[in-house]
Amino acid sequence: MENAYGLSNEQTMDEQNSDIPINTSSNANVKKSKTVLSYQSDDSDIGTSTSRSYLNFKNSLIGSGEGDGEYSSEETIGEAPITTGGTESAEESAEFSEEISNPNQESGEEYYEAAPDKLTENYSEESNEEGLFDVIGSVVGGLLGGESEEIREAGTAIEGGFENGQEVGSQEEIFPFLAALVPTLISSIGPAVAKGVMSKLSPRARVGVKKIAASAPKVVAGKVIPRAGKNILSVFAKFLEAANEKPMNESGEELGEELTSLITEAAAAMEVIIGKDDRKRITNTTNDPWQRICALRITFPSGKTYRGTGFFIGARTVATAGHCVYLHNQGGWARKVEVIPGANDSTKPYGSSESMTFRSVKGWVNSKKPEHDYGCIVLPAGAFGEKKLGKFGYASPSGETLLTKSAILFGYPGDKPFAQLWGMRRKIKTVTGKTLIYELDTVGGQSGAPVYIKLNGKRYVIGIHNYGNSSGNSATRITPAVFNNLKKWSSIS
Amino acid sequence: MILSIHGQVINSENGTPVENASVIIIDGNGSFPEIASMTDFEGKFSLENVPLGKYQIRAYGLKGEEGKKTVVVTHKMEAIKIFVE
Incomplete structure (x- = not known):
C-alpha cells in the first residue's frame, strides 16, 4: 500500500475514432478508421433532471504522436475527483445519449465540462498486481x-x-x-x-x-x-x-x-x-486497488436476487454493468443493491451500504443493447463515512494503445463462495468501437467488474465487464461517450 | 431473440429446494450476461437476456454442492431443474 491515500494521476489517450476494428495479434493488420467522433449514442445517460445531447471537451493533446486527444479521469484514493480533458466536441444523438435513473433518483445533478490537465509521466509500478503482470x-x-x-x-x-x-x-x-x-x-x-x-x-x-x-x-x-x-x-x-x-x-x-x-x-x-483456470484469488482486499472493487447483492422488484461486481469511480458512485441495476424481465430498476467494498468471504472490512439510486443509459434501458450495458449505483450520502476507499480512474485510450497493454479484471465470481475476489491479467484480443473482447477468464457474478490497464504506472479502467461468450468475454469499452457519463456520475457528491 | 432461463435448484439426495445457490452460465454459443442468479427459498432462479442457443448452466450451493445442466434456449423455454450434490 505504498501509494495509499495519495493522489495518482493518469494519462490517457483518447481516440477520435468511433469505429476501430483491431486485432491483437502482433502481425495482424490494424485497421483504423480516423473519423471524427460521432457516437450514435445509445450511451446517453439517462439522468435525473436533464438530458443532454452534446458533450464538449476542451482540446488536450498529449503527444500521442497522432494528434489523439484524451479522455481520462484520475485514479485517486480518498481524494476529490480530478479530471483531464478530451479533444473535440462529441456530438451525440439525444435519442440514446440520455441518462436514465430509477425513481429514487436524486435531483440537481449537472454535467460539467472536462478541463484538460497535465499528465505526469512518472512510471512506478505498484505492487499489488505485480504477480499478475507476467502473463x-x-x-x-x-x-x-x-x-x-x-x-x-x-x-x-x-x-x-x-x-x-x-x-x-x-x-x-x-x-x-x-x-x-x-x-x-x-x-x-x-x-x-x-x-x-x-x-x-x-x-x-x-x-x-x-x-x-x-x-x-x-x-x-x-x-x-x-x-x-x-x-x-x-x-x-x-x-x-x-x-x-x-x-x-x-x-x-x-x-x-x-x-x-x-x-x-x-x-x-x-x-x-x-482447461486450466488462470484466475488468482486476492485475499488482501483492503489493499489498493482491491478495496475499490465491490461485491454486489442485487434485489429486483420480482424478488429475485443476483450477484454482481462494481467499482468505485467517485465517493458515492459505484460503476457496474447495466444489467446489475436494470433487468428488463425482473421489474426494471433494482429494488436495492447491497455494496460491499473489499469483500473477502464473509468479511466486510468496510461494512456495506444499501442503495436504491441507480443510473444507466437509454441504450441499455430502452434498447437493451449489450454494448451500452453499463450503469452505476449512487450510494447514500455519507456511505462508508470517512473510510478512504478511493476510486478508479477511467480512460478512453486509442485502440492501438489498448492492444499493447495487458488488461486486468477482478471481480466476485459466482462459482466461488460469496464473496471472494478473483481475477487475472491478459492482453485484450479485439477492440471494436464500443466493445473490448478478451480471453480473461470470467464467470457469472463478475458482471460490472473493472477492466483496467496501467499507463505510466497509473490504473485506468478501460472497460466494464458484462458478457461471457465462448469466442471471447467482453466489456463495454470506455468510449468518450461512456467516459462522459461516468464522469458525470462520478461527480455526485 | 433474447430470452431467459429459469428453473429450480434441487438437492439430489433429499429432493429439497436449495436456497441461496448461485446459478451461472459457464459456456454457450451466444453472448450471455455474466450476472449470477441466486436461488430463493424455493430454489428458484432466473437468468435473463440469453440469446437462442445451447448453454451449460452450473449451480453452486452454499455447502459446496454442485450441479450442472445443458440447456437449449428456445422460444418455448420451460423451467429446468438442476440437481446438486
Whole structure:
C-alpha cells in the first residue's frame, strides 16, 4: 500500500475514432478508421433532471504522436475527483445519449465540462498486481504442414498460471505426448473421435479448444518462429474442432478399445493444458486497488436476487454493468443493491451500504443493447463515512494503445463462495468501437467488474465487464461517450 | 431473440429446494450476461437476456454442492431443474 491515500494521476489517450476494428495479434493488420467522433449514442445517460445531447471537451493533446486527444479521469484514493480533458466536441444523438435513473433518483445533478490537465509521466509500478503482470500476452504463430497452409493460433489461451509472481504450468510436460498424438489424429481423426474427445472435456476446456482453433491470427510462413508446443496444440485443436463439426456417418463409427483409450488420454491432456483456470484469488482486499472493487447483492422488484461486481469511480458512485441495476424481465430498476467494498468471504472490512439510486443509459434501458450495458449505483450520502476507499480512474485510450497493454479484471465470481475476489491479467484480443473482447477468464457474478490497464504506472479502467461468450468475454469499452457519463456520475457528491 | 432461463435448484439426495445457490452460465454459443442468479427459498432462479442457443448452466450451493445442466434456449423455454450434490 505504498501509494495509499495519495493522489495518482493518469494519462490517457483518447481516440477520435468511433469505429476501430483491431486485432491483437502482433502481425495482424490494424485497421483504423480516423473519423471524427460521432457516437450514435445509445450511451446517453439517462439522468435525473436533464438530458443532454452534446458533450464538449476542451482540446488536450498529449503527444500521442497522432494528434489523439484524451479522455481520462484520475485514479485517486480518498481524494476529490480530478479530471483531464478530451479533444473535440462529441456530438451525440439525444435519442440514446440520455441518462436514465430509477425513481429514487436524486435531483440537481449537472454535467460539467472536462478541463484538460497535465499528465505526469512518472512510471512506478505498484505492487499489488505485480504477480499478475507476467502473463505472456503476445500471440505467437507458426506453420506446420504445407507452406501455403495458414494456421491460426492463440498463444494466450494456453499460458501457464502464476504463483507468487512465478510462472507455473504443466503444459511443457504434455507437449511431447501431444506431439506423438498429432500424426495419428491428423490421419485418423473423424467425427466420432472428435466428438468423443470433446464430450470428455470440461466446458472451460471446450471453450479453450474453440478459441485456439478459431480466434488466433493468421500467420505467414517464415515470418514467425514457431513455438513447437503451441503449434502442435494449435494443429490438434484445429483438427479437433473441424472434425467435431462434421456429421457422423449414417452407420456411426465404431470405436475400438485402442481408440477409446486414445480419446480418453487426449481429452485428459487437453483438459490439463486448456482447461486450466488462470484466475488468482486476492485475499488482501483492503489493499489498493482491491478495496475499490465491490461485491454486489442485487434485489429486483420480482424478488429475485443476483450477484454482481462494481467499482468505485467517485465517493458515492459505484460503476457496474447495466444489467446489475436494470433487468428488463425482473421489474426494471433494482429494488436495492447491497455494496460491499473489499469483500473477502464473509468479511466486510468496510461494512456495506444499501442503495436504491441507480443510473444507466437509454441504450441499455430502452434498447437493451449489450454494448451500452453499463450503469452505476449512487450510494447514500455519507456511505462508508470517512473510510478512504478511493476510486478508479477511467480512460478512453486509442485502440492501438489498448492492444499493447495487458488488461486486468477482478471481480466476485459466482462459482466461488460469496464473496471472494478473483481475477487475472491478459492482453485484450479485439477492440471494436464500443466493445473490448478478451480471453480473461470470467464467470457469472463478475458482471460490472473493472477492466483496467496501467499507463505510466497509473490504473485506468478501460472497460466494464458484462458478457461471457465462448469466442471471447467482453466489456463495454470506455468510449468518450461512456467516459462522459461516468464522469458525470462520478461527480455526485 | 433474447430470452431467459429459469428453473429450480434441487438437492439430489433429499429432493429439497436449495436456497441461496448461485446459478451461472459457464459456456454457450451466444453472448450471455455474466450476472449470477441466486436461488430463493424455493430454489428458484432466473437468468435473463440469453440469446437462442445451447448453454451449460452450473449451480453452486452454499455447502459446496454442485450441479450442472445443458440447456437449449428456445422460444418455448420451460423451467429446468438442476440437481446438486
